[in-house]
Amino acid sequence: MPDIVLQDGSIKQDDWVVVSRPEDGDSLNPPNQKALIPVDLWLAGYERYAGREDIGVWFDSHQEPETLGDKVNELTVIAVNFPKFTDGRGYSIGRLLRERMGYQNELRAIGDVLLDQLQFMKRCGFDAYALRPDKDIQKAARCLGFFSQGYQAATDTDTPLFRRRAG
Amino acid sequence: MYVYDEHDRQIAAERVAQFRDQTDRALAGELAEEEFLPLRLQNGLYVQRLAPMLRIAVPYGMMRSNQVRRLARISRDYDKGYAHFTTRQNVQLNWPNLEDVPDILAELAEVEMHANQTSGNCIRNTTTDQFAGVQEDEITDPRPYCEIIRQWSTFHPEFAFLPRKFKVAVNASEKTDRAAIQVHDIGLQIVRNESGELGFRVHVGGGLGRTPMVAPVIREFLPELDLLTYMEAVLRVYNRYGRRDNKFKARIKILVKALTPEGFAEKVEAEWAHIKDSPTKLTREAIDRIKGYFTEPDYESLENASDLLARQRFENRAFDQWLTHNVDTHKKTGYAIVNLTIKETGTPPGDVTDRQMEQIADLADEYSFGEIRVTHQQNVVLADVRQDRLFELWQAIVPMGFGTANLNTLTDVICCPGGDYCALANAKSIPVAEAIQRRFDDLDYLYDLGNIDLNISGCMNACGHHHVGNIGVLGVDKKGEEFYQISLGGSSHHDASIGKILGPSFAREAMPDVISTIINVYVDKRTEEETFLDTYRRIGIDPFKERVYA
Ligand code: HEM
Ligand code: SF4
Numbered sequence: 170m171p172d173i174v175l176q177d178g179s180i181k182q183d184d185w186v187v188v189s190r191p192e193d194g195d196s197l198n199p200p201n202q203k204a205l206i207p208v209d210l211w212l213a214g215y216e217r218y219a220g221r222e223d224i225g226v227w228f229d230s231h232q233e234p235e236t237l238g239d240k241v242n243e244l245t246v247i248a249v250n251f252p253k254f255t256d257g258r259g260y261s262i263g264r265l266l267r268e269r270m271g272y273q274n275e276l277r278a279i280g281d282v283l284l285d286q287l288q289f290m291k292r293c294g295f296d297a298y299a300l301r302p303d304k305d306i307q308k309a310a311r312c313l314g315f316f317s318q319g320y321q322a323a324t325d326t327d328t329p330l331f332r333r334r335a336g
Numbered sequence: 337m338y339v340y341d342e343h344d345r346q347i348a349a350e351r352v353a354q355f356r357d358q359t360d361r362a363l364a365g366e367l368a369e370e371e372f373l374p375l376r377l378q379n380g381l382y383v384q385r386l387a388p389m390l391r392i393a394v395p396y397g398m399m400r401s402n403q404v405r406r407l408a409r410i411s412r413d414y415d416k417g418y419a420h421f422t423t424r425q426n427v428q429l430n431w432p433n434l435e436d437v438p439d440i441l442a443e444l445a446e447v448e449m450h451a452n453q454t455s456g457n458c459i460r461n462t463t464t465d466q467f468a469g470v471q472e473d474e475i476t477d478p479r480p481y482c483e484i485i486r487q488w489s490t491f492h493p494e495f496a497f498l499p500r501k502f503k504v505a506v507n508a509s510e511k512t513d514r515a516a517i518q519v520h521d522i523g524l525q526i527v528r529n530e531s532g533e534l535g536f537r538v539h540v541g542g543g544l545g546r547t548p549m550v551a552p553v554i555r556e557f558l559p560e561l562d563l564l565t566y567m568e569a570v571l572r573v574y575n576r577y578g579r580r581d582n583k584f585k586a587r588i589k590i591l592v593k594a595l596t597p598e599g600f601a602e603k604v605e606a607e608w609a610h611i612k613d614s615p616t617k618l619t620r621e622a623i624d625r626i627k628g629y630f631t632e633p634d635y636e637s638l639e640n641a642s643d644l645l646a647r648q649r650f651e652n653r654a655f656d657q658w659l660t661h662n663v664d665t666h667k668k669t670g671y672a673i674v675n676l677t678i679k680e681t682g683t684p685p686g687d688v689t690d691r692q693m694e695q696i697a698d699l700a701d702e703y704s705f706g707e708i709r710v711t712h713q714q715n716v717v718l719a720d721v722r723q724d725r726l727f728e729l730w731q732a733i734v735p736m737g738f739g740t741a742n743l744n745t746l747t748d749v750i751c752c753p754g755g756d757y758c759a760l761a762n763a764k765s766i767p768v769a770e771a772i773q774r775r776f777d778d779l780d781y782l783y784d785l786g787n788i789d790l791n792i793s794g795c796m797n798a799c800g801h802h803h804v805g806n807i808g809v810l811g812v813d814k815k816g817e818e819f820y821q822i823s824l825g826g827s828s829h830h831d832a833s834i835g836k837i838l839g840p841s842f843a844r845e846a847m848p849d850v851i852s853t854i855i856n857v858y859v860d861k862r863t864e865e866e867t868f869l870d871t872y873r874r875i876g877i878d879p880f881k882e883r884v885y886a
Contacts, residue, residue, distance in 0.1 A: 254497070257498055257499075258580075260494040269610060293494055315350050315351075315353060315354040316351075318347065319493065320492075321488055327614075331484075331622035331625075332619070335621050335622060
């Protein structure tokens with residue numbers, strides 16, 4: 170199981186698997202272990218999955234966080250897929266899940282997760298990062314820590330610099 | 337002018353360290369070329385036909401003399417001793433070494449400069465009117481808002497990987513638009529509502545490139561304090577719904593068109609309703625604090641030097657012409673706005689040598705409180721010159737090559753680097769500009785023709801803004817040969833419009849003749865008062881077509 174980077178750059182062993190979307194016609198068969206399944210299938214099979222601590226969801230970058238509605242905190246892990254590191258939709262999804270929908274539990278970045286994007290993910294509410302396996306996980310802490318502050322309010326701070334300056 | 341505080345300095349220093357680390361990893365092979373690409377682009381670093389090109393940000397076109405001197409030094413130490421002023425008020429170096437870029441950035445940071453977000457699919461440098469703060473008819477100084485936007489957009493974590501690049505421009509003048517806001521992704525026109533409150537008319541979805549579009553208004557009045565929350569809503573809608581499947585359909589203009597301006601505005605309003613009162617909402621105090629940096633310099637109380645200037649004009653015809661064309665009215669009596677033209681025939685428009693940059697810095701110190709502005713027409717402005725020193729200044733600049741009295745005339749060309757420097761070019765552009773400048777070298781004739789915007793791009797990326805030139809020239813490739821297509825009737829001002837294509841394209845040698853023919857049609861058909869654009873709008877394209885293709 171690949172390791173997961175946390176917000177402070179520390180590394181944690183992980184036992185979640187990402188279950189990809191089944192081919193058309195096939196049904197979803199989560200393995201017998203902690204699994205992240207496509208969010209729309211979780212919603213469609215809500216009766217089956219509700220309350221199960223070993224099931225989380227993942228969003229693809231075109232999917233809308235709003236679809237989870239007030240069920241959001243029933244999940245202990247939500248992942249957002251970055252199909253390509255240049256696809257920035259996941260940042261908006263992260264902020265919406267946290268700031269608009271009040272999601273409290275683990276928010277994980279999966280997919281094409283590279284070192285130089287971690288800083289943005291962190292500011293947009295992601296607190297766990299499944300770094301692409303060919304990247305040097307030992308460098309994550311450094312890349313998360315280049316900046317000691319930012320100009321804007323985001324998920325990590327509700328005080329933009331212009332308000333801090335006034336203080 | 338804005339001065340960094342300890343926060344800005346810290347962020348700038350941290351950025352240099354970060355880019356150094358990224359460059360090291362790229363050189364060590366830990367970052368694939370496609371992974372390094374957006375990182376270096378967000379730092380203004382292109383890799384070009386001949387060498388990398390580094391685009392340095394000049395926020396809203398303003399620089400202090402020490403910054404210009406630093407650019408001169410950098411261009412000498414790390415480059416071939418010249419730099420290029422761009423149409424987005426930035427500065428480009430054409431030949432730096434990749435390995436040197438972190439050192440260049442460190443040198444820039446020492447004088448509060450950077451190359452952040454000057455390229456890449458992110459929010460770019462905000463531009464504005466080069467006469468901001470010194471012109472008579474402006475509603476309020478736009479620069480504090482540009483600085484507020486600069487800070488908000490710098491390393492914005494949500495908007496670092498947009499579908500495509502994103503450009504914002506602000507205009508504050510009621511009568512003119514020197515910032516071309518209607519061909520930007522967001523164009524902000526500063527206005528007052530009926531109750532006299534300050535705010536913005538918001539245009540979204542303009543742009544040039546392959547699909548030129550004039551930006552529709554999506555909000556008639558946005559109160560001042562709501563600037564950032566509303567922009568955040570626009571950007572979020574774009575980030576979520578802008579097309580990512582096709583690079584040529586990824587600009588926000590395509591989304592606005594697909595949803596219709598009304599549909600797009602609705603989506604933005606719905607998003608905005610959630611974040612309108614979030615901590616990102618500006619405070620009066622925050623705005624006033626930034627405004628405090630854009631106070632007036634220590635003007636002396638002077639009378640207008642009308643008699644002196646009249647005498648000097650009478651005695652010297654060349655000075656008279658220069659005063660008429662290259663000097664503008666200042667809001668303060670006794671002062672004037674001076675445009676230095678960087679358009680000598682035979683040199684690429686906007687190119688300056690290290691020595692010239694130092695001369696410009698010296699002139700700014702001597703005549704204009706040490707401040708310089710870069711214009712979107714690739715010229716340089718000294719904004720605060722005493723009228724009684726204009727003659728002296730003029731005598732100084734003519735030998736330097738900054739005194740060509742052709743501002744806004746046909747030979748004050750906007751031109752991209754084209755095939756001489758750019759890997760994407762279909763055709764060269766600089767030699768076309770040069771040939772036209774040589775053909776029209778009689779100043780009196782140019783003055784008689786009045787204001788004409790001639791804009792040249794070497795390919796449809798439109799770096800030379802050809803669509804909004806009154807006369808636009810576009811380089812095209814015909815079976816491996818360089819040809820040029822002409823469009824007429826574009827404008828980037830308040831009456832913004834996209835030019836119409838005249839017809840089949842021409843070989844380079846034919847261009848001066850073709851332009852002459854077009855000008856002759858105008859001269860024959862114009863009424864006393866009409867500019868080229870007026871005549872074109874009245875008579876349409878056919879008379880031009882008939883004569884050119886006769
Ligand atoms: C020398 C190498 C250059 C290259 C390879 C280059 C490349 C490009 C490309 C690919 C675009 C994309 C247009 C789009 O996305 O719609 C573009 C746009 C643009 N470039 Fe350049 N460019 C270069 C130099 C310059 C220079 C020197 C200037 C200023 C004089 C400039 C000003 C612009 C502007 C203003 C646009 C935006 C046009 C719009 O609004 O769509 N470029 N450039
Ligand atoms: S318009 Fe085309 S040729 Fe000119 S600089 Fe831009 S990309 Fe290069």
